[in-house]
Amino acid sequence: MIESQEFQEPLVNTEQRILDAAKLLFVQKGMDGTKMQDIADSAKISRTSLHYYFRSKQKLFEAVFYDQFDRFLPRVTKIMEQEITFEARLGQFVDKYLDLFLANPYLPNFMMNELNRDPEKMIELFAGEGLFSKRVREQVEGELRLMNPSLEASHFILNLISLCVFPFIARPMVKAFLINGEKDAFSHFIRERRAIIVDTLMCSINDAK
Amino acid sequence: MIESQEFQEPLVNTEQRILDAAKLLFVQKGMDGTKMQDIADSAKISRTSLHYYFRSKQKLFEAVFYDQFDRFLPRVTKIMEQEITFEARLGQFVDKYLDLFLANPYLPNFMMNELNRDPEKMIELFAGEGLFSKRVREQVEGELRLMNPSLEASHFILNLISLCVFPFIARPMVKAFLINGEKDAFSHFIRERRAIIVDTLMCSINDAK
DNA sequence: TATATGTTTGACAGCTCTGTCAAACAGAAT
DNA sequence: ATTCTGTTTGACAGAGCTGTCAAACATATA
Numbered sequence: 178m179i180e181s182q183e184f185q186e187p188l189v190n191t192e193q194r195i196l197d198a199a200k201l202l203f204v205q206k207g208m209d210g211t212k213m214q215d216i217a218d219s220a221k222i223s224r225t226s227l228h229y230y231f232r233s234k235q236k237l238f239e240a241v242f243y244d245q246f247d248r249f250l251p252r253v254t255k256i257m258e259q260e261i262t263f264e265a266r267l268g269q270f271v272d273k274y275l276d277l278f279l280a281n282p283y284l285p286n287f288m289m290n291e292l293n294r295d296p297e298k299m300i301e302l303f304a305g306e307g308l309f310s311k312r313v314r315e316q317v318e319g320e321l322r323l324m325n326p327s328l329e330a331s332h333f334i335l336n337l338i339s340l341c342v343f344p345f346i347a348r349p350m351v352k353a354f355l356i357n358g359e360k361d362a363f364s365h366f367i368r369e370r371r372a373i374i375v376d377t378l379m380c381s382i383n384d385a386k
Numbered sequence: 387m388i389e390s391q392e393f394q395e396p397l398v399n400t401e402q403r404i405l406d407a408a409k410l411l412f413v414q415k416g417m418d419g420t421k422m423q424d425i426a427d428s429a430k431i432s433r434t435s436l437h438y439y440f441r442s443k444q445k446l447f448e449a450v451f452y453d454q455f456d457r458f459l460p461r462v463t464k465i466m467e468q469e470i471t472f473e474a475r476l477g478q479f480v481d482k483y484l485d486l487f488l489a490n491p492y493l494p495n496f497m498m499n500e501l502n503r504d505p506e507k508m509i510e511l512f513a514g515e516g517l518f519s520k521r522v523r524e525q526v527e528g529e530l531r532l533m534n535p536s537l538e539a540s541h542f543i544l545n546l547i548s549l550c551v552f553p554f555i556a557r558p559m560v561k562a563f564l565i566n567g568e569k570d571a572f573s574h575f576i577r578e579r580r581a582i583i584v585d586t587l588m589c590s591i592n593d594a595k
Numbered sequence: 596t597a598t599a600t601g602t603t604t605g606a607c608a609g610c611t612c613t614g615t616c617a618a619a620c621a622g623a624a625t
Numbered sequence: 626a627t628t629c630t631g632t633t634t635g636a637c638a639g640a641g642c643t644g645t646c647a648a649a650c651a652t653a654t655a
Contacts, residue, residue, distance in 0.1 A: 204502070205503065207418060210417070212613090222633080224614095227633095229632070230406035243427070286502055289556065322518075329578075331564040332582050335553055335560065335579075336549060336568075336582070338556070343547070343551060343555075345622070347551075349508070350512070353513075354509075356540065370541060376590065377545060377586060381586040383589075434645090435603055435604075438602070438603075439602095441644085442643080
């Protein structure tokens, strides 16, 4: 058997084209609102071919889901382990997530939809990961206690996540009302937020009231 | 014709029972994921009766939608017009929204789903209302400029909305990881947030860096 | 009692969606 | 040329969902 790989790619990998099309449609119209025909059309293949690649709609959805989910939990341990100030670590964390969402604008919505459709599945998947892991959580609690004992870690973490994630969830709203529709205005606006989020959170810590 | 009203209500108003059931299902499973049969079962009537009350699924959905939407835009002008400090007004605003969402826990998700399903419809409906109205917006801009000229109103408003709304959108997550599943823990947690949100936002203003 | 109005239901027609199959097609290996 | 593998497609069967209709039912009025 002669090894004759790398000959595929008609124009661009069909499987990836399907995943891209499916992701977009699943996010916009939901799992049930999206028909296999829609995905096939969008990927420029026949619906039967779609079934050839992903046997069923459920399987396709799961493929899209896990593909997205894996991106959602970048290892924060690297950030946590660094011997730098709390503020610097916070900055890195915010950076990482804003960049992630800018590169994958549909990720937050996708995750929130699933969270409400099937909370138990999502909670199980999230359990012990990232900010929800015991280790990270306890470290944040310890550091916060030193700086401002009256500020509960739960609220601080929720503030952090809210400020990072919500603008993407409400993106059409932000685009329409908070920025003036210039080209690339949204990503510019988000990059401005990096410093704003860090400042806001830091001063909520330092504000020993 | 003798006026013989108020004789209906078998046990409780059927129409309202339908709306309640439909709201819950539409939020959890989406418009397309919800079948008329599901709603009928949940409201304890036959599917045909459901059609009798709301001719079509679309009409039922719209009824639910506008019923929800109307709650979503409490008149903030009353708050804006009061001659009180900025902080006091901010507090009233946060109060009003947290109470609203506590009483209608599915509202934020419902609105965000629709925002992504049909952004133009939502933007049109929101335009000029509440925080997005020109009047309110300019007042906030003016007041902020006096206190901290380097803080843009867009970011401030987005921070405010993020901190108020996101915890409800991610509610299952908050319940699972940030509070320890006690009875009424969520609403208690949210009431704690009232002061935290106001403090956080105020100190982001005062922090003239 | 008879009649009118409002409500509920079972049955049906029509449509849409999914998933399968067998056949056609393309290209590489023999 | 033919054989084999992987890909694409049209056609079909089956299931589920919506919306309508006519008939039954309940209740109040005349």
